[in-house]
Amino acid sequence: MPSDTTDEQLSLVASRLRSAASVVVLTGAGVSAESGLRTFRGATSADLPPDMRTLWAEFDPAKLATPEAFQADPAMVTKWYDWRRLGCLAAEPNPGHLALAAMEHALRRRGVDFTLLTQNVDRLHQRAGSSNVVELHGSIIQWRCTETGTTLTPPPEPMQRFPPPSPFAPGALLRPDVVWFGETLPELAIATAVDALQRCDLFMSIGTSAVVHPAAGFIEIAAAVGAFLAEINAEATPVSRRVDVSVRGSSANILPKIVQASQP
Numbered sequence: 001m002p003s004d005t006t007d008e009q010l011s012l013v014a015s016r017l018r019s020a021a022s023v024v025v026l027t028g029a030g031v032s033a034e035s036g037l038r039t040f041r042g043a044t045s046a047d048l049p050p051d052m053r054t055l056w057a058e059f060d061p062a063k064l065a066t067p068e069a070f071q072a073d074p075a076m077v078t079k080w081y082d083w084r085r086l087g088c089l090a091a092e093p094n095p096g097h098l099a100l101a102a103m104e105h106a107l108r109r110r111g112v113d114f115t116l117l118t119q120n121v122d123r124l125h126q127r128a129g130s131s132n133v134v135e136l137h138g139s140i141i142q143w144r145c146t147e148t149g150t151t152l153t154p155p156p157e158p159m160q161r162f163p164p165p166s167p168f169a170p171g172a173l174l175r176p177d178v179v180w181f182g183e184t185l186p187e188l189a190i191a192t193a194v195d196a197l198q199r200c201d202l203f204m205s206i207g208t209s210a211v212v213h214p215a216a217g218f219i220e221i222a223a224a225v226g227a228f229l230a231e232i233n234a235e236a237t238p239v240s241r242r243v244d245v246s247v248r249g250s251s252a253n254i255l256p257k258i259v260q261a262s263q264p
């Protein structure tokens with residue numbers, strides 16, 4: 001049953017962090033909202049400018065984020081992803097990213113297990129200093145050859161041609177190394193996630209609408225092993241009533257407070 005006040009909620013999460021032996025955090029696009037990156041769905045924090053419409057409110061995912069879309073119009077799809085790639089490169093980690101990195105390092109120093117599962121493709125967690133990051137939906141910073149699967153990191157400037165030709169095989173293209181709808185998640189990422197979830201005693205879902213599977217189902221793996229379940233999100237999600245504590249607000253604002261309150 002969620003507790004009543006934000007102060008109580010923050011203390012509750014902080015105290016669980018202090019006593020945890022194994023922590024799993026699942027993040028989504030909301031964590032990067034304060035870095036100026038648009039989320040796919042949902043409400044954005046009141047602190048953000050009104051022109052930050054969600055991506056799927058403006059663009060059709062079926063025409064951009066599926067293998068069929070890429071097959072039908074590779075130039076349009078790669079152009080859109082290159083625009084987003086440049087946006088991610090220009091963005092900076094925000095206090096939420098930094099707090100999660102600080103959380104990881106503080107927990108590790110105490111011998112606590114910590115795994116950060118992210119659905120984000122922007123690499124901002126890594127740039128903030130998080131080291132054990134599992135990219136469930138790949139990375140937009142890295143692109144891969146449609147023939148050989150070889151990956152490369154394009155330079156931080158707009159690509160010259162759309163669709164970009166692959167340097168690895170004649171006639172092949174480069175596509176973003178992300179996971180589109182209908183594609184399976186990287187095997188190693190799933191295996192690492194399930195392994196961490198099966199031994200965690202604290203699970204935190206942060207800045208995700210909790211609707212995209214399989215990540216949306218991870219909470220049930222943590223619940224099955226009796227983990228304490230917490231959520232931090234700008235608005236209610238399908239897991240808000242499932243968790244032990246649901247903190248409503250911006251992760252950039254709340255995470256630093258939780259990390260601060262969890263210091264021994």
Ligand code: BJW
Nearest residue numbers: 028029030039040041042119182207208209213234250251
């Ligand atoms: C803040 C905030 C602030 C704002 N602070 N909070 C089972 C049931 C039903 C369907 C399926 C199922 N299993 C598989 C499916 C199909 C599909 C799926 O889940 N569809 C659902 C939409 C219904 N899943 C797949 O296809 C996956 N593949 C798969 O399962 O393979 C096996 C299989 C295939 C086919 C059939 C069955 C099985 C692949 C999913 C790939 C998702 N790809 C994308 C695009 C990546 C590339 C790109 O960047 O373009 O990944 S879609 C998009 O959604 C992106 C995200 O990672 C993902 C999740 O979004 P996220 O991170 O939760 O962000 P938002 O925007 O949704 O939410 C942000 C939240 O933050 C909101 O709540 C805000 O309020 C909040 N917020 N500001 C805190 N400051």
